[in-house]
Amino acid sequence: MTGGSPLPIGGSLEVWLAIVLIGIATYGFRLSFIHLFGRIDEVPTRIKRPLRYVPPAVLAALVFPDLVTIRPSVAATLVDERLIAGVVAGAVAWRTENVMATIASGMVTLWLFRFVVFA
Template sequence: MTSDTTAWLIILAIGVGTYALRLSFIELLGRASPPPYLQRALRFVPAAVMAALVLPALVNLDGARDLSLGNERLLAGALAAFVAWRTRQVLLTLAVGMAALWLLQAYA
C-alpha cells in the first residue's frame, strides 16, 4: 500500500470515528436525559473551553510567558474579568476589555 493510500485511509477512519462519536451523543441524549450530576458538570464546559482559549493569549507575549504589569493584554483581560464578575453583562465586558486594551496599547 502506498503512503498516499495509507494517508487517505487514516483521514477517512478519523472522519468516520469523529462522526460516530458525535452521533452517539446526539442519539443517547435524544433517548434519555443524563443524570443530574452529569448535567451539573456539563454546565461548566463552555466556561472551561473559553478559559482554555483565552488564557494562553493573555499570559503569553511573543512566545514567552509574561505575567508582568507591562503585558497590556493581561491587564485588559483582568479588568474585563472584573467587569464580568461585577456586572454579568457580556457586551459591557467586551467593550471595557477592548477599550482597555486599545488604550493600554496606545499609551505603552
C-alpha cells in the same frame, strides 16, 4: 519523481490516516450525544451538573494562552496590553456577570492600551 511524499499535499500516509481517523472518531462521538439526547426526554441531573462547567473551561482554554505570554522581563510581561485587558475583563465579569459588558470592557481596554498608551 525522486524522494518526497507519495501524497500531492505533503506529509506521510500515516499522518493523513491519523487525521482522518481522529476526525471520524470526533464526529462519531458528537453524533452519539446528539442521538442520545434526542432519544431521552430529560437529561439526568448527575450529567447536567458537570456540563455547566464545560463553556467556562473551553473559554478559559482558548483565552488563557493569549493572555499569558512570556516576555524577556517580568516587567514587560506584566505591562502586556493583552494581560491588562484580560484582567480588566475578568474583574468586570466577576462584578457584573454580564457577558456583553465583559467583552466590551476587555476590547476597549485592549484598544486603549494598544493604540493610545503603547502607541
